[in-house]
Amino acid sequence: MPNKPFTVLIPAREQSTRLPGKMLADLHGKPMVVRVAERARHSGAARIVVATDSETIRSVVAAHGIECLLTAADHPTGTDRLSEAARLLGLSDDDVVVNVQGDEPLIDPELIGRIGQLLGDYPQASIATAAHPITEADEFFDPNAVKVVVNALGEALYFSRAPIPWPRDAMNRGENTLPAGVPALRHIGLYAYRVAFLQRFPLLEQGQHERWESLEQLRALENGFRIQVHITQGAPAPGVDTAADLLLVRERFRALIDHPYSA
Numbered sequence: 001m002p003n004k005p006f007t008v009l010i011p012a013r014e015q016s017t018r019l020p021g022k023m024l025a026d027l028h029g030k031p032m033v034v035r036v037a038e039r040a041r042h043s044g045a046a047r048i049v050v051a052t053d054s055e056t057i058r059s060v061v062a063a064h065g066i067e068c069l070l071t072a073a074d075h076p077t078g079t080d081r082l083s084e085a086a087r088l089l090g091l092s093d094d095d096v097v098v099n100v101q102g103d104e105p106l107i108d109p110e111l112i113g114r115i116g117q118l119l120g121d122y123p124q125a126s127i128a129t130a131a132h133p134i135t136e137a138d139e140f141f142d143p144n145a146v147k148v149v150v151n152a153l154g155e156a157l158y159f160s161r162a163p164i165p166w167p168r169d170a171m172n173r174g175e176n177t178l179p180a181g182v183p184a185l186r187h188i189g190l191y192a193y194r195v196a197f198l199q200r201f202p203l204l205e206q207g208q209h210e211r212w213e214s215l216e217q218l219r220a221l222e223n224g225f226r227i228q229v230h231i232t233q234g235a236p237a238p239g240v241d242t243a244a245d246l247l248l249v250r251e252r253f254r255a256l257i258d259h260p261y262s263a
Contacts, residue, residue, distance in 0.1 A: 004096060005046035006116035006192065007089070010036055011081050012061075012102035014054035018242050023057055023102050025246055027253050032240065033057065034064045035105040035253070043112035045098065051085035077216050083198040093196035096120070101189065105249060106237030106256075115192045118228055125155065125228035126197040127220055132232050134184040137177050146187040146215060148229060156227040159187055159215050185229075188236050191217075197225060 012023045012033045024031040030038075033050060040048050050061045053073035061068040069088055075081040082099055091097065098116045100107060111130060118128035131148050139145050143161040151157055158164065163184070170179045178184065197220070207222035209215075220227060240246050 003044070003117050004120045006044075006096040006098055007047040007049065007091065008037075008040040008043065008045040008098045008100050008112065008116070009082050009085050010040065010048070010050045010100050010102050011078050011085075012050050012052040012054070012057050013081075014052070014057060019240065019246065022240055022246065023052075023054075024060055025240070027105055027250060030064065031060055032105050033061060033102040034066060036100060036102050036107065037061070037064075037066045039105065039107050039109050040100050040112055042109035043098075043116065044109075045112070045116060049085065049089065050102070051081055053081075079193075079198065079201050079216060082193065083202050086195045086198050091195045093194070093199070095195045097193055097195060097198065099191045099193065101239065103240040104237075105240070106252060107190070108236065111188075111190065111232060111236070114230055114232075115190055118230055119192055119194060122154075122226075122228040125226040126194050127217070127225060127227040128192040128230065129156070129217070129227060130188040130190050130230045130232055131185040132188060132235050134178065134186050139186060140178045140182075140184050141176075146189075148185050148187045149183075150185070150229050150231075154229050154231070156217075156221065156229050158209075158221065159213070159217055161213055161215070185231065186235070188232070190236075 016022045023033045027035045037048050050068040051071050052058050053071055058068045058070055071081050071084045096119050115128050134140050140163045146159055147164050148159045149157045149164055167179045167182050204219055204223050207219055209222055210218040240249050
């Protein structure tokens, strides 16, 4: 069966509390969000669209030949912004969109493509995402590293900032380590959605687990939607949240200039 085409949507808000203006931050002669779109072009996507609440971002992106549309500035979540973008683009309910963050200029195009095709392989799922094995105890216990546990079919059972699954016997012995063999997975914030789900999402009530964990994907699980998880062995390249992150990414990006899609 041939792969179903998918659309990459890149949300790009103008406001950023930790790094103002980061979407247009320069990465070797081009704005960061443009670099993200260029990476996504090599994923096999049928269409790349930036969705922004900023006329400035829209005009800059359009000047680089990338499709861009304006969305409302008051969306409570990024998924609400995607829902509006899918409606504005006239996408049908069975279309698939992949949410690629505008601050991920080193994202692996192959991973985007894999997530974009995952819903075609798993028709029972409404969302697809990714995770990688955790090998270090510091990462396992870090509340900023979101963990996910999956069932035998690769579907997400739960996402948490807590260390899950909890290795009871080792912890009862007072060991602050990650025992060998614990199936600990760190969630990677890359999603594919069926458009039908995106249109329903703004109507779903926020559940108690989402409120306590501050994890938007739990709203889908609490409302009975299935999330398929692709497990990749390597951790993704870093994104940009702070000025220090931007300096690091600029240094790493330099190595990609001659071989831009080998990483």
